[in-house]
Amino acid sequence: MKKVNFDEYSKDYDAIMQNQHKNFGDIKYYAEYKIKILSNIVKRDNQNLKILEYGCGIGRNLPYIARVFRKSSIFGFDISKESLEIAKQNNKEISIIESEEKLMRYNGCFDVIFIAGVYHHIEPSLRNDITLNIFKLAADNCDVIVFEHNPYNPLTRYMVSTCEFDNDAVLLSKRELQTIFMQAGFKKNASAYTLFFPPILKRLSFLEKFIKWLPLGGQYYISVKKHI
Numbered sequence: 001m002k003k004v005n006f007d008e009y010s011k012d013y014d015a016i017m018q019n020q021h022k023n024f025g026d027i028k029y030y031a032e033y034k035i036k037i038l039s040n041i042v043k044r045d046n047q048n049l050k051i052l053e054y055g056c057g058i059g060r061n062l063p064y065i066a067r068v069f070r071k072s073s074i075f076g077f078d079i080s081k082e083s084l085e086i087a088k089q090n091n092k093e094i095s096i097i098e099s100e101e102k103l104m105r106y107n108g109c110f111d112v113i114f115i116a117g118v119y120h121h122i123e124p125s126l127r128n129d130i131t132l133n134i135f136k137l138a139a140d141n142c143d144v145i146v147f148e149h150n151p152y153n154p155l156t157r158y159m160v161s162t163c164e165f166d167n168d169a170v171l172l173s174k175r176e177l178q179t180i181f182m183q184a185g186f187k188k189n190a191s192a193y194t195l196f197f198p199p200i201l202k203r204l205s206f207l208e209k210f211i212k213w214l215p216l217g218g219q220y221y222i223s224v225k226k227h228i
């Protein structure tokens with residue numbers, strides 16, 4: 001399977017995504033929603049943290065991270081150079097890390113690492129090594145929060161199968177993702193199924209805390225920690 005090159009989609013990424021979700025509401029909701037969960041887990045938004053979004057793409061989540069973690073230094077990294085260009089233009093206050101070589105210089109630095117919608121694009125045979133590198137980037141006590149598509153949700157599967165930049169997607173379950181992070185040395189903190197309701201039904205999202213165990217959410221997250 002040929003890996004999708006997000007350089008080719010960087011300019012149209014938002015438009016493609018919004019078109020795919022046209023019956024469900026404004027896609028900005030997804031970014032805001034995830035960062036709200038991130039801040040509830042990290043609970044340190046009054047501190048000066050170093051926060052990395054690994055696989056930040058065109059930077060859709062970065063403004064929300066910056067808004068919540070006002071005192072922190074925010075960094076974005078992606079392997080798609082064209083996507084990083086757009087992320088840089090739209091997020092002047094954020095430090096963009098442009099290469100894997102430069103990223104390695106930050107080993108042991110980050111207090112929080114946020115990853116959304118990246119692992120299903122990483123070839124399964126490479127996932128363990130990439131996660132080991134993420135472990136190296138983490139400082140002691142680092143919180144790592146990873147969001148992924150839920151393969152048990154039929155609508156999610158349909159959306160992935162009809163999305164042009166998901167041609168290389170290999171979905172993975174919450175348990176599989178957790179295993180990869182445990183094997184890299186992280187300790188389990190929390191996990192939940194999320195996004196049971198699309199943006200147009202966001203008023204119902206308060207119900208999600210009661211059904212987060214149900215493997216039918218559109219996505220899920222895992223939260224892990226680096227303890228030495």
Ligand SMILES: C[S@@+](CC[C@H](N)C(=O)[O-])C[C@H]1O[C@@H](n2cnc3c(N)ncnc32)[C@H](O)[C@@H]1O
Nearest residue numbers: 006055056057060078079080083116117118121
């Ligand atoms: C679906 S996009 C998600 C972008 C962003 N996280 C968001 O939520 O809008 C997936 C991103 O993962 C990036 N990606 C894929 N493999 C990667 C890897 N090995 N390391 C870093 N980023 C990667 C792609 O370049 C792409 O920008």
